[in-house]
Structure formats: C-alpha cells, structure tokens
Amino acid sequence: MEVSTKQFKRCDLVTATGRIDSQTAPQLETAFQEINDADRYNIVFNMDKVDFVSSAGLRVMIAVQKTCKKWNRGELVLVNVPERILETLDLAGFVPLFQIFDDPTEAVGSF
Helix, strand or coil, X not given: CEEEEXXXXXXXXXXXXXXXXXXXXXXXXXXXXXXXXXXXXXXXEEEEEEEEECHHHHHHHHHHHHHHHHHHCCEEEEECCCHHHHHHHHHHCCHHHCEEECCHHHHHHCC
C-alpha cells in the first residue's frame, strides 16, 4: 500500500493505493497521526484506488474520526469509496459515522 498526503488551506487530502490490512494499517495510521500532530483535523480520505479494507483498516478510520471530531475540531470525510468497501462499511454500521462524497473537489470544498 502507498499513502500520499497533500495539504490544502482548510484540509488535508490523504490518498491510499492498494490493500489496507493488518500489515499496512499502521502506515495509514502514521499518515493520519502526522496530520493530527500538526493540529490539523479536517481530513479528506480518497479511497479511489483502495482494493480492500480489513478490520484493522476500519479501526484506523474510526480512531481518526474520533480524534478529529473530539471537541468539535474537524472531521474525516471519505471520497471515491469503492462499492465493495462501501458495502463493508454499511455491514459494519459505519456509514452514518462518515460523510461520503463522489468527487474530491466537492469533499475538499465541504470544509
């Protein structure tokens, strides 16, 4: 899995490629943690090229959302979520926890 980040004026864009599983989830968690450590809490997570998300990946996403929303500081929004991953989020009951967008520009503009 590859993770890239890009900082904008009002938010950060995190893009992941490949599988998010127990081996690669810590790498994703580190990327999110670096953004939070810089006191930035508005994050757009582009999942366009993500093939698979395990429970470890879901745990990272929930933990980041919890950190971002703490004291009403910000939010993690998802963009370009593949259908199979969206079904997994729905099955786990996580869809109501995230705003989900189809267009990265719209997601970045939501902040």
